[in-house]
Amino acid sequence: MKEGIHPVVAPISVECMCGNVIETISTKVEGFKVEVCSQCHPLYTGQAKNMDSAGRVERFRKKYAAAQ
Secondary structure (H helix, E strand, C coil): CCCCCCCEEEEEEEEEECCEEEEEEEEECCEEEEECCCCHHHHCCCCCCCHHHHHHHHHHHHHHHCCC
16 A cells, blocks of 8 residues: 555544444544434334325235236
């Protein structure tokens, strides 16, 4: 590898709004805050809901039920 062309990587702390602190490495000099993390995001916590807008899934199943 060539010397002097790579950025300096240092350990930082990333803090979520929920209070979770993640230790990682980055080219940023200081830590920063994020709005969501894997501890509070609904997709990762199992609180996400499958939204069926206007019964589209049911209409699809009715339409293609004969094809099965």
